[in-house]
Amino acid sequence: MSRHSPLVRIVVVAVVAAVLVCVGGVVWVVGANGFSARTLPTPVERLVMRAIHRWSVPRSARALKNPVAYSSDVWAEGRAHFADHCASCHGNDGRGDTEIGRNLFPKAPDMRLASTQDKSDGELYWIIENGIRLTGMPAWGNGGTDDVATWKLVHFVRRLAELTPEQLKEMEAANPKSPAELQEEKDDERFLAGEEVSPPPAPPHHH
Amino acid sequence: MKQLLSVIALVLAVSAGALAHNGNEHVRGVVTAVSAQSVTIQLADKTTKTLTINTKTEFENAGKPSHLTDVKVGDRVVVDVPEHGSNALLIKVGAAKK
Numbered sequence: 145m146s147r148h149s150p151l152v153r154i155v156v157v158a159v160v161a162a163v164l165v166c167v168g169g170v171v172w173v174v175g176a177n178g179f180s181a182r183t184l185p186t187p188v189e190r191l192v193m194r195a196i197h198r199w200s201v202p203r204s205a206r207a208l209k210n211p212v213a214y215s216s217d218v219w220a221e222g223r224a225h226f227a228d229h230c231a232s233c234h235g236n237d238g239r240g241d242t243e244i245g246r247n248l249f250p251k252a253p254d255m256r257l258a259s260t261q262d263k264s265d266g267e268l269y270w271i272i273e274n275g276i277r278l279t280g281m282p283a284w285g286n287g288g289t290d291d292v293a294t295w296k297l298v299h300f301v302r303r304l305a306e307l308t309p310e311q312l313k314e315m316e317a318a319n320p321k322s323p324a325e326l327q328e329e330k331d332d333e334r335f336l337a338g339e340e341v342s343p344p345p346a347p348p349h350h351h
Numbered sequence: 352m353k354q355l356l357s358v359i360a361l362v363l364a365v366s367a368g369a370l371a372h373n374g375n376e377h378v379r380g381v382v383t384a385v386s387a388q389s390v391t392i393q394l395a396d397k398t399t400k401t402l403t404i405n406t407k408t409e410f411e412n413a414g415k416p417s418h419l420t421d422v423k424v425g426d427r428v429v430v431d432v433p434e435h436g437s438n439a440l441l442i443k444v445g446a447a448k449k
Binding site: 328331332335336337338341342343 | 377379394395396427428429443444445446
């Protein structure tokens with residue numbers, strides 16, 4: 145025999161029914177519309193993402209100090225490394241305004257802003273080394289804490305706002321290129337030199 | 352290390368096709384008209400394309416920074432434009448068409 149009054153039982157059943165209706169509604173809407181990476185994250189997703197970011201870095205890693213002393217040479221090395229390995233998604237200027245960065249879910253962040261710059265050096269290092277689950281950020285390292293190249297990247301990220309137009313141009317030259325792009329560059333040079341070349345191919349499909 | 356190289360290779364493979372010219376298109380042709388606001392180019396298929404020039408448009412001649420005044424009717428040019436736009440981002444000037 146139940147200890148609860150009929151009123152309590154009615155309330156419990158109503159709440160359970162309401163939850164089931166809500167869950168069913170979400171399942172129906174998702175089933176009908178699917179998921180797309182082209183939309184902006186919902187407030188709930190943003191909340192979850194922020195929590196994932198926060199929890200993905202252990203406390204011990206947050207306290208790590210950059211063992212590499214800053215110098216202009218270190219920054220230049222970080223810049224070259226970033227152009228070669230990171231700019232495809234993050235852009236040379238760190239704004240994330242690239243074909244891949246714009247279309248990721250969540251989108252690649254503007255790393256010049258506080259959401260990145262407020263992280264400690266240890267957090268930035270950890271994220272580069274270990275990636276972030278459920279995002280497009282892969283783990284680039286082996287999980288250790290002494291990868292000098294990664295610490296140099298941290299120095300670079302710290303000073304993204306200082307990039308000059310000349311440095312951005314240098315980085316463009318260091319960005320990875322496909323064989324088709326390299327061929328087109330050669331054809332452009334030949335065309336400008338006065339040779340006859342076939343027209344440039346149509347822009348590639350984005351898949 | 353092998354895993355790191357695999358990840359790098361995968362990212363490069365994925366990005367290679369989609370990131371041609373950082374999302375820009377190359378337009379190759381011969382200048383048929385030029386003003387402070389636009390440049391019109393005849394393409395290889397004899398069609399013409401008019402591209403907008405603005406304060407952000409850069410110019411290059413033989414790999415060195417150049418100016419709008421260096422772009423003349425009859426010059427061969429390669430113009431970087433956004434894939435879905437008509438703003439000239441960079442105009443590379445080459446030899447005059449013979």
